[in-house]
Amino acid sequence: MEPNGLSQEEISMRLEELNDACEVPWCVEGDYLKKQFAFKSFNAAFGFMTRVAIKAEKVDHHPEWTNVYGRVDVALTTHDADGLTEQDFSLAAFMDRISGL
Amino acid sequence: MEPNGLSQEEISMRLEELNDACEVPWCVEGDYLKKQFAFKSFNAAFGFMTRVAIKAEKVDHHPEWTNVYGRVDVALTTHDADGLTEQDFSLAAFMDRISGL
Numbered sequence: 001m002e003p004n005g006l007s008q009e010e011i012s013m014r015l016e017e018l019n020d021a022c023e024v025p026w027c028v029e030g031d032y033l034k035k036q037f038a039f040k041s042f043n044a045a046f047g048f049m050t051r052v053a054i055k056a057e058k059v060d061h062h063p064e065w066t067n068v069y070g071r072v073d074v075a076l077t078t079h080d081a082d083g084l085t086e087q088d089f090s091l092a093a094f095m096d097r098i099s100g101l
Numbered sequence: 102m103e104p105n106g107l108s109q110e111e112i113s114m115r116l117e118e119l120n121d122a123c124e125v126p127w128c129v130e131g132d133y134l135k136k137q138f139a140f141k142s143f144n145a146a147f148g149f150m151t152r153v154a155i156k157a158e159k160v161d162h163h164p165e166w167t168n169v170y171g172r173v174d175v176a177l178t179t180h181d182a183d184g185l186t187e188q189d190f191s192l193a194a195f196m197d198r199i200s201g202l
Contacts, residue, residue: 042163046154053147062143066167 005081006089014089022096031083032064032075033092037099039070044100048072051098052091061087063095106182107190115190123197132184133165133176134193138200140171145201149173152199153192162188164196 006014011028019025026035039045045067056062064075074095076088107115112129120126127136140146146168157163165176175196177189 042154043158046151050147050151053143057144062170064167064169066165068165069163
């Protein structure tokens, strides 16, 4: 079963909910939900990535991400839906909860 | 003490040594030593990244890298030397050794 893509209105709602709960906002660019996480060290950045990786495997939904020392640039999308789904917003909220930022 | 940048000649030599020992070659682009590692799964890709991350912390030399599912794009450089050093080639060789590819 293919996941359901969210409508523009649903995306706006989810984005507002998400950003109410964190300091650095997520933004929607095309089919992607993006955010940059800035940690104080590589150890902290990779520790965060490791927790996210384990979660990603569990829910079978994986981020696209770039890491440079303490920085982690995350881009979420659902290729099967050609856009954003609940899975993306759920993984984003998880990242915010565990980032400690 | 700042690390010593390698000369163009030394870089060519090190690159040849490195690529003699692996199937997919590294390439030098500007100040970066780059390679794409293609694993069969996210689990394999992130397992590789975790081993590299631990090594990187130990030697205090960190990759710049992007991960999309089973793919890991690595870029190595030594900012303190404005170029490539032994540290980059050493970390590259480590990645090849443990990648299992």
